[in-house]
Amino acid sequence: MSAPLTRAIATRLLAERLGNEVVVANLGQASFDLHAVADRPLNCYTFGAMGQCSSIALGIALARPDVRVIALDGDGSLLMNLGSLCTIATTAPPNYALVVWDNEVHQTTGGQPTATAAGSDLAAIARGAGIEKAMTVRGEDELQRAYDRILSEPGPLVVNVKVAKGKSESGLDRDVIGGPRRFIRALAARGRQSGAS
Amino acid sequence: MAGVTAGDPSWSKHVADVLRRNGIRMFATVPDSIVTQVLEHLGADAACRVVTVTREEEGVGLLAGAFLAGQRGALLMQNSGLGNCVNTLGSLNVASQIPVVLVISHRGDLGEFNPAQVPMGQATPKILDALGIRSIVPRSIAELEAQGDGLIKLAYTRALPVAFLLPAELTGGKLG
Ligand SMILES: Cc1ncc(C[n+]2csc(CCOP(=O)(O)OP(=O)(O)O)c2C)c(N)n1
Ligand SMILES: [Mg+2]
Numbered sequence: 299m300s301a302p303l304t305r306a307i308a309t310r311l312l313a314e315r316l317g318n319e320v321v322v323a324n325l326g327q328a329s330f331d332l333h334a335v336a337d338r339p340l341n342c343y344t345f346g347a348m349g350q351c352s353s354i355a356l357g358i359a360l361a362r363p364d365v366r367v368i369a370l371d372g373d374g375s376l377l378m379n380l381g382s383l384c385t386i387a388t389t390a391p392p393n394y395a396l397v398v399w400d401n402e403v404h405q406t407t408g409g410q411p412t413a414t415a416a417g418s419d420l421a422a423i424a425r426g427a428g429i430e431k432a433m434t435v436r437g438e439d440e441l442q443r444a445y446d447r448i449l450s451e452p453g454p455l456v457v458n459v460k461v462a463k464g465k466s467e468s469g470l471d472r473d474v475i476g477g478p479r480r481f482i483r484a485l486a487a488r489g490r491q492s493g494a495s
Numbered sequence: 496m497a498g499v500t501a502g503d504p505s506w507s508k509h510v511a512d513v514l515r516r517n518g519i520r521m522f523a524t525v526p527d528s529i530v531t532q533v534l535e536h537l538g539a540d541a542a543c544r545v546v547t548v549t550r551e552e553e554g555v556g557l558l559a560g561a562f563l564a565g566q567r568g569a570l571l572m573q574n575s576g577l578g579n580c581v582n583t584l585g586s587l588n589v590a591s592q593i594p595v596v597l598v599i600s601h602r603g604d605l606g607e608f609n610p611a612q613v614p615m616g617q618a619t620p621k622i623l624d625a626l627g628i629r630s631i632v633p634r635s636i637a638e639l640e641a642q643g644d645g646l647i648k649l650a651y652t653r654a655l656p657v658a659f660l661l662p663a664e665l666t667g668g669k670l671g
Binding site: 322342344345346347348349350351352353354355356357358359360361362365379381382384385388389474475477478481482485486 | 521544546547548549550552553554555556557558559560561562563564565566568582583585586587590591592593
C-alpha cells in the first residue's frame with residue numbers, strides 16, 4: 299500500500315487530469331485546497347450551506363447533461379445530507395461523480411471526530427442508497443484508478459477517499475458573490491455538446 | 496376547511512402556468528397534499544423536470560446548482576419544509592445572490608386542525624421576512640394572476656429568493 303494520502307495531494311492528482319469538467323468544492327478545506335492547487339473558472343467554491351456540496355453539484359449535472367461534474371465533499375458535510383445519496387441514486391445522472399475527502403474529522407472546526415471515525419462507511423451507505431459504483435480508496439494507486447473511472451465511465455460514482463487529517467492554507471478570498479458569477483460565466487461559455495466529455 | 500371559503504380547484508393549474516410561463520423548468524419538492532396538485536400539472540409536462548428530494552434543504556442546494564448552470568428553478572413544499580431550508584437559503588442563496596422561487600403551502604393558519612402545524616404556520620411569514628425574502632400571499636386566482644409574474648421577475652432582477660405563500664383561501668387547505 300502507498301503512503302497515506304493528504305487531501306492536497308489527492309486534489310493535485312485530480313487537477314492534473316482535469317480538462318473542462320466542472321468541480322464543485324465543499325466549504326472550508328476542500329475549497330481551500332482546490333483553490334491552492336488549481337484555481338480555474340470552472341471551479342465552484344462554496345462558503346456556507348454545510349452539507350449541500352453534493353446537491354449543488356447534482357443540480358449542475360441535471361441542468362447541463364453535456365458537462366461532467368465532480369463534487370469534492372467532506373465526510374462531516376455528507377453525513378449532514380445523507381439523503382442526497384438517495385436523490386443521486388434516483389436521478390442517476392451519468393455525468394456525476396461525488397468524491398468525499400474522508401479525514402474522519404470536522405477539520406475546519408478544529409478536528410472533532412465524525413461518525414466515520416467510529417466506523418460509519420460512506421461507500422456502503424451510498425451503495426445502500428442505490429449507487430452501485432461506490433467505493434472507498436486508500437493511497438495514490440487506488441485513487442488514480444478511481445479517477446480513471448470518474449473521467450471515463452458513466453456515473454453516478456461515489457469515491458470515498460481516506461485522507462490524512464490536517465488543515466489547508468489558502469488564499470481563497472470569501473468573494474461569495476463574485477466567485478459564483480465567475481463560475482456562471484465560465485460554464486455558460488462552455489459550449490453544449492451531445493454527451494458528457 | 497372549516498371557517499375558510501373553499502378554493503376554486505383550478506388554482507393549481509394557474510400556479511403551474513405562472514411558473515412555466517416565466518421560464519421555470521426545474522422543480523424540486525417534498526410533496527404535501529396541497530402542492531401535489533401543482534405537481535400533477537408539472538409532472539405531466541415533458542418540458543419540466545421534477546425531482547423529489549428527501550429534505551427540502553437538498554432542493555435548495557440542487558436548484559442553486561441548476562441556476563449556476565443557467566436554469567431557473569422552483570421548490571414546492573409545505574411551510575414546515577421552510578424550517579428545513581433556512582440555513583441554506585441564508586448562507587447560500589441570500590449570501591451569494593442566487594435566486595430561487597419558493598412555492599409554499601401554508602398550513603398552521605386559518606382553519607388549521609392539526610396543533611403540530613400551528614407554531615411553524617405562525618412563524619412562516621416572519622422567517623421569510625427575517626431572511627429578506629419577498630413573498631406574496633394570493634388569496635384568489637385573480638390575485639395570483641395579478642402578482643405572480645411580477646414576483647418571479649423580481650427574483651431574477653434582484654437575484655434573491657422569492658416566495659409564493661399559498662393560503663387556505665386559495666387552495667382550500669387540507670380538510671381535517
Ligand atoms: C450547518 C452548519 N453546522 C456547522 C457548521 C460549522 N462547520 C463548518 S465546516 C464544518 C466541518 C465540516 O466537516 P467535513 O465536511 O468533514 O470537512 P473538513 O473540515 O473535515 O474538511 C463544520 C461543522 C456550519 N458551517 N454549518
Ligand atoms: Mg472531514
